[in-house]
Amino acid sequence: MATPCIITVAITGSLPQKSDNPAVPITVSEQIESTQAAFEAGATLAHCHVRKDDGSPTSDPERFAALTEGLRKHCPGMVVQLSTGGRSGTGRERGGMIPLRPDMASLSTGSCNFPTRVYENSPELVDWLASEMLAYGVKPEIEVFDVSMLFQAAAMAADGRIKGPLHVQFVMGVKNAMPVDKEVFDFYIATLKRLAPDATWTGAGIGRNQIVLNEWSLAAGGHCRT
Amino acid sequence: MATPCIITVAITGSLPQKSDNPAVPITVSEQIESTQAAFEAGATLAHCHVRKDDGSPTSDPERFAALTEGLRKHCPGMVVQLSTGGRSGTGRERGGMIPLRPDMASLSTGSCNFPTRVYENSPELVDWLASEMLAYGVKPEIEVFDVSMLFQAAAMAADGRIKGPLHVQFVMGVKNAMPVDKEVFDFYIATLKRLAPDATWTGAGIGRNQIVLNEWSLAAGGHCRT
Ligand SMILES: [Zn+2]
Ligand SMILES: [Zn+2]
Ligand SMILES: [Zn+2]
Numbered sequence: 133m134a135t136p137c138i139i140t141v142a143i144t145g146s147l148p149q150k151s152d153n154p155a156v157p158i159t160v161s162e163q164i165e166s167t168q169a170a171f172e173a174g175a176t177l178a179h180c181h182v183r184k185d186d187g188s189p190t191s192d193p194e195r196f197a198a199l200t201e202g203l204r205k206h207c208p209g210m211v212v213q214l215s216t217g218g219r220s221g222t223g224r225e226r227g228g229m230i231p232l233r234p235d236m237a238s239l240s241t242g243s244c245n246f247p248t249r250v251y252e253n254s255p256e257l258v259d260w261l262a263s264e265m266l267a268y269g270v271k272p273e274i275e276v277f278d279v280s281m282l283f284q285a286a287a288m289a290a291d292g293r294i295k296g297p298l299h300v301q302f303v304m305g306v307k308n309a310m311p312v313d314k315e316v317f318d319f320y321i322a323t324l325k326r327l328a329p330d331a332t333w334t335g336a337g338i339g340r341n342q343i344v345l346n347e348w349s350l351a352a353g354g355h356c357r358t
Numbered sequence: 359m360a361t362p363c364i365i366t367v368a369i370t371g372s373l374p375q376k377s378d379n380p381a382v383p384i385t386v387s388e389q390i391e392s393t394q395a396a397f398e399a400g401a402t403l404a405h406c407h408v409r410k411d412d413g414s415p416t417s418d419p420e421r422f423a424a425l426t427e428g429l430r431k432h433c434p435g436m437v438v439q440l441s442t443g444g445r446s447g448t449g450r451e452r453g454g455m456i457p458l459r460p461d462m463a464s465l466s467t468g469s470c471n472f473p474t475r476v477y478e479n480s481p482e483l484v485d486w487l488a489s490e491m492l493a494y495g496v497k498p499e500i501e502v503f504d505v506s507m508l509f510q511a512a513a514m515a516a517d518g519r520i521k522g523p524l525h526v527q528f529v530m531g532v533k534n535a536m537p538v539d540k541e542v543f544d545f546y547i548a549t550l551k552r553l554a555p556d557a558t559w560t561g562a563g564i565g566r567n568q569i570v571l572n573e574w575s576l577a578a579g580g581h582c583r584t
């Protein structure tokens with residue numbers, strides 16, 4: 133995910149971002165409380181980031197462990213997905229939570245531009261994160277920000293670096309990456325069906341674009357149950 | 359361009375790479391001689407990199423100046439295009455030759471993965487290279503390695519960061535970037551026609567893929583005369 137979301141509850145859409153709503157949950161206990169509310173309202177997957185006390189993003193495995201433990205207790209059966217996204221650390225720091233064996237973790241299979249920087253996922257880092265997920269039995273959610281990332285994921289599934297079937301999230305609306313464009317969305321789905329016919333997928337839009345992507349995804353048969 | 363090509367003579371295809379042919383021209387005088395032969399055989403555009411004496415790539419403006427001067431003299435009327443590609447320097451070093459006012463310079467409008475690293479073109483660097491090209495009257499060749507780079511180029515043309523009409527080169531076959539794929543190629547062309555109907559374009563394949571891309575480009579109406 134591109135944005136510093138706290139908890140994306142994928143079935144019901146994203147909870148508000150900090151920029152939209154200053155009441156967004158920051159501490160682990162706030163996150164658990166907020167996720168439990170969504171869980172009780174029907175959400176089945178929690179996409180998780182953690183923050184330091186000052187609110188800045190981190191990949192601290194201890195915070196992820198506390199969050200995961202709380203979600204297991206308060207949201208039994210909910211799919212816990214931890215973010216390895218690049219805002220919260222650099223290099224292998226970003227995968228320090230994989231040994232916690234969450235159900236899923238995010239995996240971007242390439243690099244692209246973000247609003248103010250390069251979102252760096254070097255070939256070496258992508259392969260290492262994937263190998264950690266294989267080693268700990270964690271299913272990746274492939275975060276696709278551009279078309280070549282989809283080809284890369286399919287190649288990795290084909291040669292065993294990723295255990296299939298793929299689960300892919302198409303992320304649109306991040307400035308300087310892929311805009312929200314229906315033709316690209318349709319091409320994403322067609323290409324996924326061609327390269328990985330057994331894959332599951334979902335679409336994610338940033339901020340107000342989430343509603344658009346939810347509509348397109350529902351109409352095209354996307355889902356997020358894995 | 360992704361590979362350390364010395365001179366790509368776009369109309370007749372690429373000259374051999376160093377890995378293919380140890381006789382590839384390295385020094386500026388060898389490059390001029392080799393380009394002149396292609397020019398006399400009908401080539402109209404020279405895509406230029408320069409090398410240090412040890413053969414490693416550089417962005418040294420003095421070498422580019424010597425090469426440009428030689429091409430102007432020996433290949434009158436040939437379009438001289440200088441590479442701002444990332445193998446030959448980092449950051450703004452990569453644009454140090456733009457004040458030489460070549461006819462064209464390459465401009466990648468986003469970041470992606472390359473065989474062993476991230477090809478970094480941060481939003482700030484892309485905007486700076488484009489502004490230098492505007493300031494010195496240099497026409498960019500947009501190097502598109504993935505779909506979002508095409509959207510970025512169209513946005514930059516729309517808001518004046520690039521002077522239109524766009525000239526785009528679609529690069530396929532770089533490991534960890536976009537593979538050689540006909541459906542993607544067709545989508546590139548359709549998207550270009552949608553976003554920038556007045557654009558000119560060409561397709562470039564790496565190594566043996568150049569022949570495939572030349573065939574696809576010719577059949578789809580691509581060209582490289584600007
Ligand atoms: Zn996220
Ligand atoms: Zn999902
Ligand atoms: Zn080149």
Ligand SMILES: [Zn+2]
Nearest residue numbers: 368499560582
């Ligand atoms: Zn060209």
